[in-house]
Amino acid sequence: MKRFIKKLTVAAALRLVHAALVELRWLDPFVREQMEALPVGISYAIHTGHDAPTLYVQWDGKRLLRLEQAPAKTTCELRLKSLADSFLMFTGQIGLAHGYARHSFTMQGEIADVMRLARLVDRAEAYLFPAFMSRRILTEVPALPSSPLRLYGRLILGFLSRSYT
């Protein structure tokens, strides 16, 4: 597959994961609890490879903001080792745990902060991917208190109204 298609796919997946977390805060009590337990001001950067997209997010105590550029000091930086690794992870071919097991990324910051993010991303993936994929990439598929269709419905409305910028 052409590199630019992989970059586009990864960029779209990053946006989708962020948007899903924003919506799941209102749909899933587990996500709400985990998100509201994040230290206020904590920020994450996810770099997906050389000359590939980066997602910057920050929890301001009320919202999980997507930032257009890096904050002054990023609390935790995840750096995928190649675009190929990013593509595997963001297209549901491997989960975060298997990505870790494959040494797919490096991390700058405290491991505890990555674990906080990992719980949220795992939960989002359980909604975003069909069950057969979730079973393959998650160590356990959680019982979901809300329907994935409901999430997708909210995501469509959210993207149409540009709610995630």
Added chain:
Amino acid sequence: MNPPFFEYQNAVKILCGDHALERIPDELRHLGAAHPLLLTDTMLMKLGIATIVAELMSEEGCPAAATFTDIPVDSSLSVVNRIASLFREHACDSIVAVGGGSVIDSAKGVRLVLSQETDDILSLSGVENLVRGRHVPFIVVPTTAGTGSECTGVAVIRNEAQDVKMEFLSPFVEPDVAILDARMTLKLPARATASTGMDALCHAIEAASCLQKNPLSDAHATAAISLVSRYLLRAVEAPSDADARLHMALAATLAGIAFSNSMVGGVHAIGHALGGVCHVPHADVMAILLPHVMRYNLSKADRSYAELLPYMIGMEAAAALPREQRAQALLDSVVGLTQKLHDAAGLHLRLRDLGVPEQELEHVAEVALNDGALIVNPVALDKERTLQLLRAAY
């Protein structure tokens, strides 16, 4: 079945056996060093164990340029920064660490601070995030047979401010040389021999059953399990048996190489949290938690456990069991070994025996969820199930 991708690294030169200690000065010379900083703890100095190394180094023409012994039972970020300052003040050019996990992990932290040319180890926290810095020659002499820290790419250092144990994962914390000499563990008390040996067994079992397991780490893990099953009880019952001591030192090193290349799992995630919150000895906690977490993981780790059984109880005894009973048999053999070690040396079997306050269990469960080792445990753990495990072990 092989994983679709794995990594393996072990760059440590291992000197194992008779008169290994006497080679330290020669190894330092080969590494281009002449002014080592000797790191150890006060107890090892009092027992005369660290002094054996110090004297041999002097006799062979490479005395310590400075010595630091004030290392606490749990290594800490501030102590690491303090030792790095001492290294610079005395113009040392290398590190020789003589001790157990705390001393070795502190030394690894110091090496990181010096090689990355910073003043604060906290600025280096992360996973595989560092580039190779300045080379600081580094020799490790373990005085327990358990941590395997002499051959691992991880340093576990306590963050006093947050009451948590932090992991620094980088291939650049690996020592240049590890010295395994039976003289270093001959005076280890029976109970400490038992608990540290169980720590090594725990490393091997978790390494060979977690999500990051791979054929090369499995090879080291299975060799470690064989040695533990043959020599641990012997070392406990006959403390002066140098052969048993050396084989246990080797078992710990093999298990260290195994888990350094495939991580650990739930036992260590919960154990690190218990150590951070309740300040209980790591090896004791590992011995207590191992059977409980194995039981919890049995549904998904059954195949791995079954494959480990021959190394634990022998090829013929394992082959005599039906395939579907072998995973449970491994768990039973681990429980049996801990009971024998309890009878022989007073190995603790419950968390309450270590003085863990029951009211802290919930906090421990919360902290455990943020430990990196949890990510590769074969079965997912949440707060409620972690708490159930802790209560079962209490």
